[in-house]
Amino acid sequence: MRSIPVLACLLGLALNSLSAVAIEQFDYKVVATKPQDRSLFVQGLQIIDGQLYVSTGRYGESRLLRYDWPDQTLNHEHPLDPRLFGEGVTVLEDRVYQLTWRSGLMFTYQRESLEMLEVSKIPTQGWGLTHDGKNLILSDGSNRLFFIDPREQRLTRSLSVMESGLPVGKLNELEWIEGMIWANVFQTDRIVIIDPESGNVTGNIDLTGLLPAKERQPDTDVLNGIAYEQDSGKIWVTGKRWPFLYQIELIPSRSITETRMDDKTR
Numbered sequence: 066m067r068s069i070p071v072l073a074c075l076l077g078l079a080l081n082s083l084s085a086v087a088i089e090q091f092d093y094k095v096v097a098t099k100p101q102d103r104s105l106f107v108q109g110l111q112i113i114d115g116q117l118y119v120s121t122g123r124y125g126e127s128r129l130l131r132y133d134w135p136d137q138t139l140n141h142e143h144p145l146d147p148r149l150f151g152e153g154v155t156v157l158e159d160r161v162y163q164l165t166w167r168s169g170l171m172f173t174y175q176r177e178s179l180e181m182l183e184v185s186k187i188p189t190q191g192w193g194l195t196h197d198g199k200n201l202i203l204s205d206g207s208n209r210l211f212f213i214d215p216r217e218q219r220l221t222r223s224l225s226v227m228e229s230g231l232p233v234g235k236l237n238e239l240e241w242i243e244g245m246i247w248a249n250v251f252q253t254d255r256i257v258i259i260d261p262e263s264g265n266v267t268g269n270i271d272l273t274g275l276l277p278a279k280e281r282q283p284d285t286d287v288l289n290g291i292a293y294e295q296d297s298g299k300i301w302v303t304g305k306r307w308p309f310l311y312q313i314e315l316i317p318s319r320s321i322t323e324t325r326m327d328d329k330t331r
């Protein structure tokens with residue numbers, strides 16, 4: 066067992082190169098619910114300018130869907146080749162981008178007509194997709210996020226997502242919300258809030274119990290899908306083969322202090 070003076074000395078040395086970072090912990094409150102076709106294997110979700118965009122997965126079932134919002138009238142449906150598995154979707158300027166899982170392909174559509182304009186290669190698996198107003202931001206199931214210039218189809222940077230010095234893997238569906246990246250963590254009821262500059266997790270949202278047990282069926286799958294209505298600030302979440310979209314509000318539960326290495330000491 067180390068003596069106290071030795072421990073104090075080690076602690077003192079450590080504190081010189083460590084800094085404290087607060088990670089906010091959130092519970093949630095359901096503010097509203099809307100029905101969702103529970104056959105949809107939701108892989109991508111975005112609401113923008115009175116339209117809800119949904120990308121769905123599974124071979125033979127993958128589609129790009131667009132609904133009027135908030136009345137949810139389907140106004141466009143585009144099936145993918147049955148050999149492709151749809152993933153994230155995002156709308157940026159006059160284009161819509163849709164990922165596929167393992168094929169290395171991303172589709173670009175004209176926003177109004179949803180006519181396909183381009184098929185491009187991506188350097189990794191496609192999972193979640195959002196944008197920061199300039200770059201597409203893509204997840205691939207690891208703890209990495211990739212920033213892609215949409216016009217030049219060029220990787221501009223990548224980011225490692227970390228919490229308490231450990232990688233946060235299985236990042237899935239994404240949403241850019243007020244300068245931060247929200248990400249579903251695959252196979253959990255957790256959404257992490259990520260600083261897009263440092264990659265540090267700054268918040269954890271625990272959505273345990275969101276879909277009641279009585280609403281679960283044998284094929285009901287995991288939480289996946291985040292959409293932010295920029296005008297109203299409403300946040301909607303859902304899951305794969307879930308019967309509802311939920312509007313949620315965050316309730317701060319507690320804050321934990323993470324101690325991590327200062328940037329300058331890395």
Ligand SMILES: [Ca+2]
Binds near residue numbers: 194240290292
């Ligand atoms: Ca999203």
